[in-house]
Amino acid sequence: MSKVSAEELYRLYHDEDLSQRQIGEKLGVTQSSVSKWMSEYDIKSDIADPWSEEEKRILRENYPGDKSEISELLPERSWNAIKLKAMDLGLARNQEEYRNSEEVAEKCRKLAEENEIDVKFGQTESLSYILGVIDGDGFHDNNGTIGLEVKDSEFAEKFVENLKALGLNPNTGQKEGKDAVWASSQVLAEWLQNLENKVDWLFEEGKAWKYIEGQYDSDGNLHPCGSPRICSYDEQEKKMVQQILQNLNVECNIQQNNVWVAKSSSNRFFDNVNPVLDRRKQ
Structure with missing residues (x-):
């Protein structure tokens, strides 16, 4: 198999929470190949230095909470590592325990029946918005x-x-x-x-604007100067968001973990993006 992209490898490792071995089995390559790719793409592994008492204190005081805020407080840790440590400290149930709990058993049965629902792919505004949210929260x-x-x-x-x-x-x-939403569609x-x-x-x-709206609802914030920003800790994703905005004639740049929209383009941004939260509106 040809080398997988940085975006896909990051998604498999951090978003799907697959181990290097599981990724290798999924892609038909060895674990060492996956490890080598992660090193080349500078994707953080969960195999890191021991957690300090200060890091544990920060995690106890803030977890569960906003993903972007917690990640900023623990910049040396991947989100997957944060979730694993939270489980270790008794701050969250592991995924298997949660999925096997009685509280979601009925939901899972109902969702299984809905897997065959026809998806209305012609509803491109909603589809684009959901894609933006999925890439965010x-x-x-x-x-x-x-x-x-x-x-x-x-x-x-x-x-x-x-x-x-x-x-x-x-x-x-x-x-x-937290407010939780589940839907099921193998096709989608x-x-x-x-x-x-x-x-x-x-x-x-x-x-494209609806995709940006989904991203902004997920990981956006409004700087006091009036410039909207979209936060991301994935280098490839930041570049992609910047490319989309520039294609939409929005002046923007990448600064640390944010894609900043220039103040001169703020009006154009909010003419096309309708944030759901008042604190993120112009």
Whole structure:
């Protein structure tokens, strides 16, 4: 198999929480090849220095919480490493324990019945928005589940409405103090996983502005100077967001973990992006 892209490798390791061995089995290569690629792409491994008492204190005081905020407080740790340490400290249940719990058993049965739902791929605005959210705070897995866990109920409701627009039947609930949304569609999950060139699709078939809106609802913030920003800890993703904005005639640049929209382009940005949260509006 040819060498996998940095974006795909990062997604498999950090977003799907697969080990290097599991990635190797999925791609048909050896674990050493995966390890070598991660090193070349500068993707952080969870094999790192022992956690200091100060790091543990920070984690105890802030987990569960906003992903971007916690990552900023622990810059030397990958999000996967943070989640694993949180489980070790008793701050969260591991994924298997949660999935086997009685509270989600009924939801899982219902979701399994919904896997065959026809997805309305013609609803490109909602599809593009969901793609942006998935690249931000959302997730999808190999079981066909598409979901989101956030503190802001307005954001969760907006995600639900866009899932419904695609013909899905999302479920909602609470998980560790957050609003949780689940929907199931193996077809949509596979489409999200197999979309090779997001930029081309967004400009040829999708709605690029709606993708940006999904990203901004997930990981955006408004600087006091009036410039909107989209936060990301993935170098490839930051470059992709910058490329999309520039293709939309928005002046922007990358500064550390943010894609900054220039103050001169703020009006154009908010003419096309309608944030769900008031604190992120102009």
